[in-house]
Every structure is written in C-alpha cells, then in structure tokens.
Amino acid sequence: MENLIILGAGGYGRTAAETARAMGVFGRVAFLDDGCTGTDILGPCTDYIRFAGKFRWAYPAFGANALRAAWLEKLAAAGYSLPALVHPRAYVSPTADIRPGAVVLALAAVGACAVVEQGAIVNMGAIADHDCVVGACAHLAPGAIVKAGNTVPAQMKIESGTVLERGAAFLPLGGQHV
Incomplete structure (x- = not known):
C-alpha cells in the first residue's frame, strides 16, 4: 500500500x-x-x-x-505525486474527469462529463452537475449546487446553499456570481 x-x-x-x-x-x-x-x-x-x-x-x-x-x-x-481523493460514498460518473490534487468528499456528486480540475474541492453534499468544470483550486462548499454546463473559475469558492443556475456568469475578477 x-x-x-x-x-x-x-x-x-x-x-x-x-x-x-x-x-x-x-x-x-x-x-x-x-x-x-x-x-x-x-x-x-x-x-x-x-x-x-x-x-x-x-x-x-x-x-x-x-x-x-x-x-x-x-x-x-519536490517530486511528490498528487492523488485524486474520491470518497467511496461520493457519486462520480464514470465519464467525469477528476484531476490529480482534487478531492471529492463523501455524499458529493459529480455528473457525467464533468471536470474537477487540479486542487479543486467538491465538499460534502455538493453537486457538480453534468458538463460542469470546477476550476483549479476552486471550492464547492458543503451543499453547493452547480447546475449543468457551468464553469466555476479557478480559485473561486461557491458557498454552502448556493445554487448556480445554468448559464451563470462570473465577473472578470471572480468572487461574485451574477
């Protein structure tokens, strides 16, 4: 091991x-x-x-x-390998792409053809629906929902309880969704 x-x-x-x-x-x-x-x-x-x-x-x-x-x-x-950590009690579609250094915690869901980039966190109970991209080092807090086809910019945090409707747009500097 x-x-x-x-x-x-x-x-x-x-x-x-x-x-x-x-x-x-x-x-x-x-x-x-x-x-x-x-x-x-x-x-x-x-x-x-x-x-x-x-x-x-x-x-x-x-x-x-x-x-x-x-x-x-x-x-x-420094030569370390970066694991993709996926809890066995998370649902990850077989067509999803979980990159090295990303983590998908228990009770989270990552849909078909979604991408969770390096260093991203899909926290407990968060959902990244089909065809979503969770950018490098972004964070879906517990219970956050990112609906189909959205891209969460690198290093952005989507807070608990937030629902990003399809087609959500982000300001150029990140940090706020509209």
Missing part, C-alpha cells in the same frame, strides 16, 4: 485523511502541520522536503484556495 502525507491537520486535513483511508489505497496517512500536535503529526509543513523520499503521495489540505494552489506546485516540484 502507498503512503500519503497531508499538509494541514485541522478539520479539512482530517476530512481529507478520512477520504484517503476510505479509498483503501493508502496504508499510512500522516500529517505535517504548523500548529496542531499529535502522534500522527511528523513536523511542520516546511518539513515536506525531508519526507519526499518516504512518502510518494502528498496532499495540501488547506481551505484557502490560493494557499492550496501554491502548495500543489511546491509538492509537485
């Missing part, structure tokens, strides 16, 4: 670890974190270089989209 190191041991890090364990692919899941303590925390996030030879896989479990994007680049440059 493979080994996975997760950067960030807070709530999102623990949820990512639960997803990774539920997949049945990773024999060992450990953490690097700058503030949390525990027996499964190996050191601060800056120790990622030290563990590159011991852990093939790494995932940056940071809720801040820009921070997650920066860490994905650092981890890839």
